[in-house]
Amino acid sequence: MKSRTPFAAAGLASVVALTLAACASGGGTTPSDSSSAPAGGGSDRGGTLTLGILQEPQSWDPAQAHVGHRLQPFQLAYDSLILREPDGTLAPMLATDWSYTDDAKTVLELNLRTDVTFSDGAPFNADAVVANIEHFKTDNGPQAGMATAIDSVTAVDADTVDITLSEPDPAMEYYLSQALGLMGSPDSLGTDAMDRLPVGTGPYTMVADKSVVGSQYVFVARDGYWNPDLQKWDEIDLKLLPDVTARVNALVTGEVDATLLDGTTFQQAEGAGKTLLEYATDWQGLLLFDRDGTLNPALKDVRVRQAINYAFDRKNLLAQLGGGKGEVTSQVFGPDSSAYVPELDTYYTYDPAKAKQLLADAGYANGLTIEMPLFTPGGETILTFVAQQLADVGITVKQTQVPIADYQGELGKGNFAAAWFSLFQGPTWVAYQQLLSDTTLYNPFKSTSPEIQAAAQALRTNGDDAEAAQALNRYVTENAWFAPWFRPSQLYYYDASKVAVVAQVQMAVPSIYNYSPVS
Structure with missing residues (x-):
């Protein structure tokens, strides 16, 4: 596997009043219970959702995932072990439940789903979790500090994992809903191919021949995904628009359905009848x-x-x-x-x-x-x-x-x-x-x-x-x-005639699960 240069994947958007490195969180519905999933999934999916993003991943390897607005693109291709609801509540995702098994809170045990595969067909299991966390610890990504307290990770059996900490870390469960919890196919971790094309268990897969570095990324709903209720769209396109003026113009003209603006551009969005999510992070x-x-x-x-x-x-x-x-x-x-x-x-x-x-x-x-x-x-x-x-x-x-x-x-x-x-x-x-x-x-x-x-x-x-x-x-x-x-x-604007959006606590943009088609 490749050895990364410290902070090589880090970057900054050319904006003033936007979140540039906010610690982020996943969010959405509880995937382990399809009866509680939001409307719009499965056969009722919308067509294409187009989002304006500030930055593109320098690598699609999950160990190189970041936070804030830079976590959202990874959520298309990668599920996390734990899901963070819009209000910050932690809920099951790839892990069905978890708990500390010792009074010192240094051994966190996770029970895993048994009906999940990666987009390359490989099974998701305890060995895959071990491979991902070990890779995360050594690949020196921008959020490598999330794993600082992890001493070891062990597959107890096919669907049980123990994460042993060198000292208690009150944020460990939170981190497993973030970059640390993203799961990629073990055979692809650390490869040049995964830098360009994500291979995860997530609800969408990238269409390589329609995705262009520096321009746009096209994802389509993945066949056989374990929870189709999270697949609310047939296709999600990410358009790279680092300039805030370009973002507001794209929103006003309908080129994108939702994007993050700032204090210099929001008046144009309001004038065009776009809807605002406003919150501080x-x-x-x-x-x-x-x-x-x-x-x-x-x-x-x-x-x-x-x-x-x-x-x-x-x-x-x-x-x-x-x-x-x-x-x-x-x-x-x-x-x-x-x-x-x-x-x-x-x-x-x-x-x-x-x-x-x-x-x-x-x-x-x-x-x-x-x-x-x-x-x-x-x-x-x-x-x-x-x-x-x-x-x-x-x-x-x-x-x-x-x-x-x-x-x-x-x-x-x-x-x-x-x-x-x-x-x-x-x-x-x-x-x-x-x-x-x-x-x-x-x-x-x-x-x-x-x-x-x-x-x-x-x-x-x-x-x-x-x-x-x-x-x-x-x-x-x-x-x-x-x-x-x-x-x-945070001034997040969207076209309410097409999409309903729920804000994500302590995250500059909503989690990818928080967008639903209006009809």
């Missing part, structure tokens, strides 16, 4: 990576990081970058998290004078320079606002252009002390793992503290420990590990 702002001063000694001083926070006019940024759609915030944990503390949304107000005083107290009265990446194309507007507002308090931003496809990878390599990004506000432990663990892409200098370690240990043993979660949130907010600006509204 993410925060936008700066990641202040270099808290130990490895690249930029100034950022080791908490007063400098706090000054950066006071320098931003969050309401103006929301108006200019998010079209006024969303809520300003100073915290990276969202309202649906046990870590959320309402008053932390306004912990940092716009106060340039206070920012200047903090910089002077830290010894930078004459200013300082911070190098930040500018992703191109698309990031120019964002960095213009960042540079302007920081310049007002004496901080010069040195902008270094980074191709959009390389942006996340450059962050993960620790090449920059600070950078703009948009990240999801999910469940507390999942957000901790994404932002603060020493294995995450977004903590390249492996920053930590005794306070963070203490909170993490409490959360590891009890994922619902609100006291520890809120202590963690207060610590990273007060010590300015980040500089959040706002929680943008």
